[in-house]
Amino acid sequence: EVQTVESGGGSVQAGGSLRLSCVASGFTFDDYAIGWFRQAPGKEREAVSCFSRHDKNEFTADSVKGRFTISSGDAKNTVYLQMNDLKPEDTGVYYCAPPWVISSTRCEADNFWGRGTQVTVVS
Secondary structure (H helix, E strand, C coil), X not given: CCEEEEECXXXXXXXXXXXXEEEEECCCHHHCCEEEEEECCCCCCEEEEEECCXXXXXXXXXXXXXXXXXXXXXXXXXXXXXXXXXXXXXXXEEEEXXXXXXXXXXXXXXXXXXXXXXXXEEC
16 A cells, blocks of 8 residues: 655744655655645645656746755655745645646645645744
């Protein structure tokens, strides 16, 4: 069965950094597109950063450009999200998932297997 485990979240002050990790089982992110999504309380889930290694399609939300970087780990089943210069509006639960649609302006996923990891940014 497919599972994802997100970790690395926490509470940080504005301007700080966090590195989120995702470990997947049942499939490898290296073979498919990779995406990080987040959801704030009372808000819809939104794509943060997505990447497809085989077709080179990428997506990065305008709100995080220049601050967040998605990357694959040494292991085939790991992916990271380096988050720098965090802002209060970055607060939310972050999930990793394989997107089924990805372009420079759009990234969508419908298989969210993990519980996510909470990121809280305080002023």
